[in-house]
Amino acid sequence: xxxxxxxxxxxxxxxxxxxxxxxxxxxxxxxxxxxxxxxxxxxxxxxxxxxxxxxxxxxxxxxxxxxxxxxxx
Amino acid sequence: xxxxxxxxxxxxxxxxxxxxxxxxxxxxxxxxxxxxxxxxxxxxxxxxxxxxxxxxxxxxxxxxxxxxxxxxxxxxxxxxxxxxxxxxxxxxxxxxxxxxxxxxxxxxxxxxxxxxxxxxxxxxxxxxxxxxxxxxxxxxxxxxxxxxxxxxxxxxxxxxxxxxxxxxxxxxxxxxxxxxxxxxxxxxxxxxxxxxxxxxxxxxxxxxxxxxxxxxxxxxxxxxxxxxxxxxxxxxxxxxxxxxxxxxxxxxxxxxxxxxxxxxxxxxxxxxxx
Numbered sequence: 001x002x003x004x005x006x007x008x009x010x011x012x013x014x015x016x017x018x019x020x021x022x023x024x025x026x027x028x029x030x031x032x033x034x035x036x037x038x039x040x041x042x043x044x045x046x047x048x049x050x051x052x053x054x055x056x057x058x059x060x061x062x063x064x065x066x067x068x069x070x071x072x073x
Numbered sequence: 074x075x076x077x078x079x080x081x082x083x084x085x086x087x088x089x090x091x092x093x094x095x096x097x098x099x100x101x102x103x104x105x106x107x108x109x110x111x112x113x114x115x116x117x118x119x120x121x122x123x124x125x126x127x128x129x130x131x132x133x134x135x136x137x138x139x140x141x142x143x144x145x146x147x148x149x150x151x152x153x154x155x156x157x158x159x160x161x162x163x164x165x166x167x168x169x170x171x172x173x174x175x176x177x178x179x180x181x182x183x184x185x186x187x188x189x190x191x192x193x194x195x196x197x198x199x200x201x202x203x204x205x206x207x208x209x210x211x212x213x214x215x216x217x218x219x220x221x222x223x224x225x226x227x228x229x230x231x232x233x234x235x236x237x238x239x240x241x242x243x244x245x246x247x248x249x250x251x252x253x254x255x256x257x258x259x260x261x262x263x264x265x266x267x268x269x270x271x272x273x274x275x276x277x278x279x280x281x282x283x284x285x286x287x288x289x290x291x292x293x294x295x296x297x298x299x300x301x302x303x304x305x306x307x308x309x310x311x312x313x314x315x316x317x318x319x320x321x322x323x324x325x326x327x328x329x330x331x332x333x334x335x336x337x338x339x340x341x342x343x344x345x346x347x
Contacts, residue, residue, distance in 0.1 A: 049147075056329040060284060063291030070088060070298075 011069045018065030025058040082190055082197045086298055090209040091200045103202055104209035107184065111174040111206065151332070152339040157231075161338045164223055168216065169331035172207060176293055176323030179205020180316060185297070207326075208294045210286065217285035220334040221278060228341030236344060243271040281337065285330060292326045 001009075033051040037044050090102035122133055144166055148158035178184060188201035206212045228237045239245045246264040253260045296319045303312045 052325055053329055053332055056288070056325055060288035060291070063288055063295065066295055067287060067291050070294075 007072060011072050014072065015065060015069040018069070019062045022058050022062035022065075025061075026055050029054050029058060082199050084199045086301055088210070088294070090204055090211070093200070093202065102209070102211075103188075103200070103204040104206045104212060107178055107203050108175060108206035108212060110203070111171065111178050114178075115170060115174055147332075148335060151335050152342075157339065157342060161227065161335050165331040165335045165338075168220065168334055169327050172216070172289065172327040172330055173323065175206040175212070176327060177320070178203075179208055179293060179297060180300075180319055180323075205293060205297060207289055208297050210290050213286040213290040214282075216289070216330070217282045220285060220330070221282050221337065224334065224337040224341050227338045231342035232344055237341070239271075240345070241271045241275050243267045285333060289326050289330055292322055296322055 029051060033047050037047055090104035092100040092102050093106065094101050122137060126134060141162075144162055145155070145158055148162050148165070149155060152158050152161065184203040184205060185201045187203065188199055190197050191200050192198075225237070235245075243264075246260075246267045250260055250264050300312055300315055300319065303315050
């Protein structure tokens with residue numbers, strides 16, 4: 001395969017495979033937060049901020065993958 | 074990409090900020106212009122607010138006292154100690170305000186669209202005059218290095234230099250081998266392992282710098298690229314929900330950066346005892 005098509009394939013595969021597990025992780029964080037808010041509705045404000053911070057941490061892994069996909073040349 | 078004729082102007086979002094002019098040997102890039110603009114905005118606005126401070130707050134002073142109260146309560150939930158929160162909050166709130174203003178400046182109308190055309194390598198490229206400062210890896214790297222260095226300085230100030238160094242180069246456990254070996258002979262095996270773990274912690278500090286800077290840069294830069302791509306596809310009314318997403322992401326990333334800085338400061342100012 002020539003250079004340009006190899007580069008395009010590498011970019012696409014990097015981002016496609018790399019975001020599978022972070023997406024799964026963020027979904028799991030949200031699901032657990034919903035479950036615990038459902039069990040105890042008064043704790044909603046206490047759970048909200050840590051949930052957003054954990055989701056941002058999990059999303060950061062996907063961002064690392066995106067940076068690599070953007071800088072492959 | 075197919076070859077373009079030399080009469081067409083290329084519009085491309087580059088990962089690195091483009092230089093605008095030079096002062097001597099120092100390059101002024103468009104992201105640097107933006108960060109100066111955000112500093113001017115913050116300084117002018119906050120100085121105007123702090124001109125008249127009344128005992129009974131009203132209006133905009135009320136708003137900022139509310140922000141301070143929320144910030145102190147949030148910091149208390151991380152550090153557990155009001156005195157420590159009052160020491161840590163100024164730095165972390167400054168990071169928060171600076172990153173927030175920079176993230177939002179990247180969404181303004183004149184940022185990224187007003188610029189000039191430069192000819193390089195036989196083709197003409199459009200160079201914008203302003204560009205979101207946090208969409209440039211230099212800004213976020215500088216912010217992350219400042220955050221980690223300030224957390225170390227606060228660690229040294231809180232628990233003293235010897236205890237802080239012993240978290241990384243665990244010299245104390247080597248010095249205590251002769252004292253503890255009479256009670257428990259396995260100390261001679263566990264002390265070198267503790268030294269090695271301490272050296273690994275130093276590498277952990279560098280990974281913190283990388284993760285802080287890349288998280289902020291990646292989120293804001295990806296947001297810019299996303300808005301440009303959506304606008305290329307459909308420029309009427311379709312980018313609006315993506316702009317809302319970018320507003321939300323800018324707030325969350327500023328919050329995450331300053332919260333993590335405060336967590337690092339709180340961790341460094343605690344003595345972890347076995």
